[in-house]
Amino acid sequence: MRGEALETQVLLPPFVEKSSFDDLAGVLSFYEADLECSTCVVHEEYRRWNAKWTEVPEAARPAIDTLNQICPIIFPKMATLLQISAVLPVTTSSVERTFSVLRLLKTYQRSTMNEERLNGLTLMRIPPQVCVSPDEILDALALKPRRLDLVL
Known part of the structure; x- marks a missing residue:
């Protein structure tokens, strides 16, 4: 579980441009029940998510405040994955x-x-x-x- 949780960081705006959808393969298989959709739906949403943050200058991309800025109506699956990663413990x-x-x-x-x-x-x-x-x-x-x- 810990590896999959760390893989969700590719959804954060500072990292999304340098990542690809293949980086989320472990996350999608692990959280398949929580997402309740096919991989194609998440792939298309990821493509739109990537395009949204590619247009924003790198200095203006939030890392900490991403969850507050995401629109769960437009990006429901990205919001779900970011909520999951936000509640995971950071240390032991x-x-x-x-x-x-x-x-x-x-x-x-x-x-x-x-x-x-x-x-x-x-x-x-x-x-x-x-x-x-x-x-x-x-x-x-x-x-x-x-x-x-x-x-x-």
Whole structure:
């Protein structure tokens, strides 16, 4: 799904002139039920959409405001595809969760911790996509003895 969602960007006015209808093949097959029409109808509408934005100077082509400027009566299928692409999530929260865990682990008191040990502790705290047991991580950490800095 993610690849098809990214392919909808060829409908945005800054990219439409440099793209072709073939670039939408994956999008059309994936969202076939939402469009409720044949490929020929979408192809003709895409041709008119492309012609509309080719006449506009490149500097005046909106990227963000396209959905507000589209007329759903004239371009119903393009409006549908742009609405679908507008509601798709841009990022995932898994990366944000990873940094939150790292912020909890890497406190001021633990700032002398070496990178390998920090990576091991971080992997233990992140919700696992891949099953890694704590024993495997502890075994990997036990391979190198830790040095303690004793200050007298």
